[in-house]
């Protein structure tokens with residue numbers, strides 16, 4: 001078996017010393033091109049199956065010389081009391097889109113999907129979307145009120161909630177505006193910006209149903225208002241009947257307390273529903289019997305349909321998938337084997353099947369689903385591909401367990417027009433040119 005080092009370096013030009021320079025990082029951030037990932041693609045995949053992997057190069061100093069890390073003491077234990085990624089991963093960061101207005105508070109930073117494996121997003125790379133900046137709330141002073149159509153209004157402290165029975169479940173969180181720029185013809189440069197308002201985590205907290213039962217909610221009520229404690233006045237109407245099944249008042253994310261950017265110390269988890277309803281810094285739940293038509297569901301988060309009407313309360317994130325590598329902004333440097341990899345998910349249930357096309361949707365073949373397939377969670381898929389230098393159009397499409405199939409862009413546009421912002425779940429196309437460059441194109 002070739003070692004990881006020989007994969008990285010064998011026969012291939014090693015990464016230039018400067019690849020972590022500030023200039024490069026800022027250039028990468030601006031253009032959204034991920035040079036480090038290119039290096040990895042070059043190193044890890046080039047040659048595998050084409051018979052060149054593991055070929056030792058006689059004068060490779062990385063084989064012959066004993067590196068300094070083998071000749072010295074390592075750093076002391078607990079030098080990093082809270083572990084950090086390797087400095088060689090400094091390029092793996094959340095980024096603001098070059099195509100969007102960048103404001104300090106009402107903005108979004110996207111998850112670098114092109115660099116991630118599996119289906120759990122490291123908490124520090126979970127995308128962030130704040131309407132009024134993020135806050136770091138003192139949990140001792142935070143309160144959650146449950147009121148409205150209940151027998152007994154209640155106020156919980158964070159400690160109260162930590163003492164209650166808890167559940168831990170894996171779910172994706174996708175902003176309804178994810179892939180919004182693809183409604184037009186803006187050719188967003190990387191998958192980080194086309195699909196990076198998407199993350200997957202294990203969430204821990206108290207089932208919403210338990211809190212509402214404690215308060216004695218009115219069994220005829222069918223709506224819930226969720227309110228956040230930040231300055232944005234974030235208030236959302238939640239479908240109560242559905243939320244009673246699987247919504248969580250969460251304090252945990254990937255085994256620790258929520259990160260402040262994700263709503264520390266409490267957030268609502270509404271599996272399958274668009275991100276905006278996952279109210280962060282959750283401070284109040286009001287049981288009601290009609291939709292609340294708050295500002296974020298009357299003027300924002302509505303879909304402008306081709307007939308000029310606005311569609312309201314489109315909560316569920318329909319089935320969607322995307323190839324994360326190879327993807328736009330990356331480059332295939334040699335012919336041979338590639339593992340096409342990506343993510344699939346459905347707000348209505350679980351992924352049944354993912355297919356991949358390398359010819360723009362004319363022919364489809366089934367991809368492998370890796371690991372556990374969980375409901376309303378990201379599923380990783382992999383697909384073996386040998387590239388012979390031909391131009392290619394890479395696409396993926398998911399089937400979910402309701403029988404729904406992710407639509408081609410033309411089919412979605414025929415129904416929805418192009419003036420929407422939210423709920424674009426069309427098939428994404430990456431074009432591979434004979435030079436190996438991969439870019440974002442819209443076909444079909």
Ligand SMILES: Nc1nc2c(c(=O)[nH]1)N[C@H]1C(S)=C(S)[C@@H](COP(=O)(O)O)O[C@H]1N2
Nearest residue numbers: 127128129130131175228234262275276280
């Ligand atoms: N209180 C509050 N909750 C909020 C928001 C906010 O600005 N304030 N943003 C919403 C939006 S639009 C999205 S997409 C998700 C983003 O969650 P994240 O920042 O943890 O990725 O949180 C939602 N909950």
Ligand SMILES: [Mo]
Nearest residue numbers: 175176275276
């Ligand atoms: Mo959002």
